Amino acid sequence: MSCAAPRLGRDFFARGTVAVARALLGQHLVRVEPCDRRTVGRVVETEAYLGPEDRAAHTFNYRKTERTAAMWMAPGTAYVFLTYGMHHCLNVSTVSADVPQAVLLRALEPVEGMAQMHARRPKSKRLTDLCSGPAKLTQALDIDRGFDRADLTTCPTLFFERARKRGYPESQIAATPRVGVDYAGDWAARPLRFCLRGSPHVSRPWPD
DNA sequence: CCTCTGATCTTCT
C-alpha cells in the first residue's frame, strides 16, 4: 500500500494570498534529487506579497518584467529571484494568473535529508541554522533560478506535500510586519509575515 | 545577546 502524502495542487494556491500564506504553515516543501534523494522541510514562516498595490512587492504598480513574469503565471508557480547579488529566494504565486501576488517561503524546519542540507551549508552549527531564512532554505534544498516559473503542482523535483489536513488555528500563528521592507511606506507595518508560534526554526523571533 | 559591516551582481533607473 502506498501512503505518499498528496501534493498540494492548483486549488490550494488559487485563493487569497494571505489564506495561502497561513495554510502553507505546517506543510512540507519537498526537493527530489537524483537517485530519489529527498530533502524536506516543514514550512514554519511565510510572507504575503500583495501586488500590484503592495509597495513591498516586486510587482508593485504592475511592474511586469522578465524577472517578475512568474508572478503572472498560474497559481502554484515558483518565482525565484536573486537578491543582494548572491542569494536566491523562493515564492509561490497565488490567486490567479492575472493577479500578481505570491507567498515568500522564509523558514523551514528540517524534516528529511539533514545530512544533505548540512553538506550544502557546512557553516551551520545547529539544526536551527539550516533553513531559518529565505536564502538559507534555498541553499539547503538546492533551489536556484532554474526553478523560476516551474509549476510546483506538477514539477517532479520540487513541490509541496500535504502534511496536515487543516490549517493551524489563528492562536497558533504569529502575524508580524514583514522583514526587510522598510522602504514600503504604510505597507511596511502591515502584519503579512506569518510564523508558527513557538518554532525555533523561524528566521527571527517576534515580539510578544 | 546585540549591532555593524563586507560580500556580490542582477535589475531597473
Place this chain on the structure above:
DNA sequence: GAAGATCAGAGGG
C-alpha cells in the same frame, strides 16, 4: 549608477 524580500563573521556588552 544605485539599490536591494540576505547571510556570516567580528567585535562589544
